[in-house]
Amino acid sequence: MIEKHLDIPTADGAMNTFVVYPEEKGPFPVVLFYMDAPGKREELHDMARRLASVGYYVVLPNLYYRRSRDFWLTERTEAKMAVMFEHMQALTNAMTVRDTQAMLDFADAQPEADAQRVGCVGYCMSGPFVMHAAANFPDRIKSIAAIHPAQMVTDQDDSPHLLGARVKCESYFGCAETDKWAPPETVATLKAALEAGGTPHRIEWYPNSEHGFVFPLRTGIYHQPSAERHWERVFDLFRRTLTPSA
Helix, strand or coil, rough: CCCEEEEEEEEEEEEEEEEEECCCCCCCEEEEEECCCCCCHHHHHHHHHHHHHCEEEEEEECCCCCCCCCCCCCCCCCCHHHHHHHHHHHHCHHHHHHHHHHHHHHHCCCCCCCEEEEEEEEEEHHHHHHHHHHCCCCEEEEEEEEECCCCCCCCCCCCHHHHHCCCEEEEEEEEEEECCCHHHHHHHHHHHHHHHHCCEEEEEEEEECCCCCCCCCCCCCCCCCHHHHHHHHHHHHHHHHCCCCC
């Protein structure tokens, strides 16, 4: 495996990014990996490696680069959680659309990347970001996955559920059974919007799981059966949509 820590130039500055891909038999389809609120960290690097190991060029940026190049939630104290929420609340959907453009431009220039085949996966706060990526780059993004996504239905003009008609690619949503950030009524609103918009999609509930179930280091929350199911679903989605004939 080839790993790189590098800066991707964006309209707002240098976005420090982790890139990983197999050593042989490229170029590889591209997966844009959008982090959760606790920040870009080794736990996410390991998840990116797992994706790359089955044949993808994975790009994992620090979406907080405008405020900090190295923030990640080292412990769940009240003070550190407050800083995390400050970073999260300062990040807008419009900002991440600009970041997605920068990642696509970067991938276009990499000989190891097949940037004609691009998928996105987002966790928690990044569920909206992958929706906006698909809506704003419909000719580039072939599929998206949002795992225990948050804030998918808001009262703002840029609420993800309002993008149903603009998201043309196949979409997958893995929802935790217990999730204050995505309760059943919110998911029902999202489902209705996707159906009305004609977006090809699958929404799947994960029994006995809580928000954050995929992360191995989330003590008391990590749920291995659900985490492994999520990998099965994501691998299947990208295999079907990012193959050369897709």
